[in-house]
Amino acid sequence: MMREVLLVIHILLGIMWAGGIMFVGWGVYPVTLKMPLENQRKFLIQLMKWTHHLFTLIGSLVIFTGFLLGTVFGPIKSWEALFYSTYGHLWLTAFFLGIFALLWGIFVGYRGMMRLFLDDFVWIEAVNGNKEPLMRGLFRLTVMESMEVIGFIALVVIMVLL
Numbered sequence: 483m484m485r486e487v488l489l490v491i492h493i494l495l496g497i498m499w500a501g502g503i504m505f506v507g508w509g510v511y512p513v514t515l516k517m518p519l520e521n522q523r524k525f526l527i528q529l530m531k532w533t534h535h536l537f538t539l540i541g542s543l544v545i546f547t548g549f550l551l552g553t554v555f556g557p558i559k560s561w562e563a564l565f566y567s568t569y570g571h572l573w574l575t576a577f578f579l580g581i582f583a584l585l586w587g588i589f590v591g592y593r594g595m596m597r598l599f600l601d602d603f604v605w606i607e608a609v610n611g612n613k614e615p616l617m618r619g620l621f622r623l624t625v626m627e628s629m630e631v632i633g634f635i636a637l638v639v640i641m642v643l644l
């Protein structure tokens with residue numbers, strides 16, 4: 483019973499974490515491209531400040547519930563089970579992949595976004611007609627965020643194999 487409840491919570495949080503980040507990237511961000519530049523900038527800064535804390539919290543809880551599901555409520559009760567079983571290997575991979583995706587989101591994704599959104603030069607250039615630096619910055623962010631999405635896809639594959 484406890485395990486089922488925890489699994490439901492884990493799955494819901496996992497959906498929110500991966501789906502939320504993809505929705506911001508594919509659902510919200512493209513709409514900001516239709517806004518006047520100054521509004522786009524202000525909106526993206528506020529959006530990132532708000533969602534960053536939310537996603538960090540949700541991601542941490544996904545990893546924490548995943549940890550419990552594999553150990554306290556799962557088959558990993560010894561170091562042998564962790565290191566010498568397929569389940570242990572898959573779980574360990576998911577555990578580190580989850581931590582990697584979370585840290586990537588905080589230190590590469592969020593930091594990179596705030597650096598670009600707070601960079602006066604890039605935005606003043608864009609308002610004055612030179613959109614090149616802004617476009618290059620936004621493209622770099624897209625590539626960095628794609629890394630996180632690839633991590634989520636890998637995680638879901640591991641979840642199915644577990």
Ligand code: HEM
Nearest residue numbers: 493496497500545548549551552576577580634637641644
């Ligand atoms: C994007 C992130 C994640 C999503 C969307 C996700 C989703 C899921 C889903 C749908 C299941 C049910 C699978 C099944 O019963 O066949 C599951 C189970 C599980 N997940 Fe995750 N998960 C995520 C991250 C993680 C992480 C980081 C860990 C860390 C160790 C983890 C550990 C587990 C464990 C131990 C189970 C139970 C598997 C079992 O014994 O049947 N998950 N997860």
